[in-house]
Amino acid sequence: MVSYVGIQSTHFPNxxxxxxxxxxxxxxxxxxxxxxxxxxxxQIIYRTSKGRCSTFLSKAQFLNCLLCFLQIKQHKIGKIxxxxxxxxxxxxxxxxxxxxxxxxxxxxxxxxxxxxxxxKLEVELTAISAVVRNPMKxxxxxxxxxxxxxxxxxxxxxxCKHQIATQLHLQSNGWGSLTEYLQHNNVGEKWExxxxxxxxxxxxxLGL
Numbered sequence: 399m400v401s402y403v404g405i406q407s408t409h410f411p412n413x414x415x416x417x418x419x420x421x422x423x424x425x426x427x428x429x430x431x432x433x434x435x436x437x438x439x440x441q442i443i444y445r446t447s448k449g450r451c452s453t454f455l456s457k458a459q460f461l462n463c464l465l466c467f468l469q470i471k472q473h474k475i476g477k478i479x480x481x482x483x484x485x486x487x488x489x490x491x492x493x494x495x496x497x498x499x500x501x502x503x504x505x506x507x508x509x510x511x512x513x514x515x516x517x518k519l520e521v522e523l524t525a526i527s528a529v530v531r532n533p534m535k536x537x538x539x540x541x542x543x544x545x546x547x548x549x550x551x552x553x554x555x556x557x558c559k560h561q562i563a564t565q566l567h568l569q570s571n572g573w574g575s576l577t578e579y580l581q582h583n584n585v586g587e588k589w590e591x592x593x594x595x596x597x598x599x600x601x602x603x604l605g606l
Contacts (some may be wrong), residue, residue: 420515519563
């Protein structure tokens, strides 16, 4: 059973909202990702404000992370059949192809995945993008099928926590990716009608 970051949206009042637990209940900087033992249990070695630590991840939790990463990259993967750790990164075998995620990429992704869970980001889908609010920091970012408006995406060119939160939200509502949602959402409807609906929602949010 797949779990998701706890994200709320005024547009989906009847949706089932579940929460994913952070990988670690603190901000982390990952030093190393590897597998341990005959069962090849994923393990992260990282630093926090309290020092250097390590944590085992469940295989289901790690698979969810890999799936989220590949879907943000807009790979139509179907199901993940297997994965294995190599010298340079993780080889992933899916129903629709094979992919390699190098360690610097997956480490940075897991750090932001953990941060997205800790900060309980709120996602709201619109006709043209996703708006992601951070209730802890009072910031807002816009995610579209090209990227995100935040500094991580613009300057560091890496998958950001807003894209992760958006992808998990889409999964919980039955969408494979933001591109899939936007393509479906824009078929057979006039843009004027969409913009009018968005304006009504905005006025409602403002109490007008």
